[in-house]
Amino acid sequence: MTDDDADLVALIDNELDETTKSALLARLATDGQLRARYEALREAGAPIAASLDALLQQAPVARLRAALPAERAAPAPQRRFAGIAWRELAAGIVIGLLAAGAAAWVALSLAPREGAEDWRSAVAEYTGLYTNETFSPLNPDAALQAAELSAVGARVGANLTPDKLALPGLRFTVAFMLSFEGSPLGAIAYVDPEGNPVMFCVFANQAPDAPLRSERRDDLSLASWSRGGRSFLVVGRVPEERALALAQTLEKRV
């Protein structure tokens, strides 16, 4: 390490104040040895970020997720999220990536409502909790996407593949299982370029066929239909027409 190293590294990191920067640039213009040192330090640092990112891939996320503590105190029942107890919400956070193709399985019991129809309300309220930071960091590769979708598809009796579920303008982030009143509910989370979550849910509820319809609830748009003993729902903080268009695309494929 030389006396100039700290300034050279700060220059590389674009952290040098203007005065020091000007002086250092002037010296670099004339001093070959200093330039060589600058290059050596720059090259040495170039692979650091990628190397640290490689470490992230090794994080035992499934194990850490499973260890997330459950919330003890439930909020007062009159709250907007009364339908989902906080303890269950903790389980809901335990979503996501599957380790080595094995299903990360969450039996989340969304609290019973007035009727089977209200699974959509429960999902909508749950979706309201997600922010544009919830799913954005998840970026599964093709193999993991396929494994997750296949596992979720098997539980809800649908053939789910990355191709079928690819949606324009949205990025797949994770597929996971919930349950509502004892029936399996598969959830697939997408994000738009700003990170806003859009959920596609498949609920094996044995409901009679129903045509596609859309609605607004608070700031969420919902588009849903039922077919073949399963109900489907697209929900997200997007315009109603967009939710409807996404649902129309999925209706043809799933």
Added chain:
Amino acid sequence: MSEASRREVRAGLEPCLARLWRYALILSRANDVADDLVQATCLRAIERADQYAPGTRLDRWLFAILRSIWFNEIRARRIREGGGFVDAEDALSIDGAHAIETNILAAQVLKAIGQLPEAQCETVLLVYGEGYSYAEAAAALSIPIGTVMSRLAAARAALTKLR
């Protein structure tokens, strides 16, 4: 306010787990300790969710909690109990299969980072891994910016020897 805090902390923990674990591993140099440290951090974050200001950087708030637990509790206890520290040599390594998939250079660089002194290693992670500015890193580590600069320079200087 507190309801919003609780909700945001709850919802935000899961996406941060991998990064919290990486930070915990960099600090503790031991996989099992890293797991426990992340777990303790999540627990503490939930307990203190009221102290989190919604809309601010949750990840950095969690990092601060993790760091505090490490330095004030786990590390301090280890020193008191004379447990000493894990030899850092091979703590940060990429498993073989993954190294081939990514690249050999990443594995080498990581190993070299693992051999840096504790303080340099942490500073490297915050600035180059987590995107902290020098000023942000200085604040997080309670050190002058000049110390951030010298730690990063020393780290890069050590890495030049890889070539």
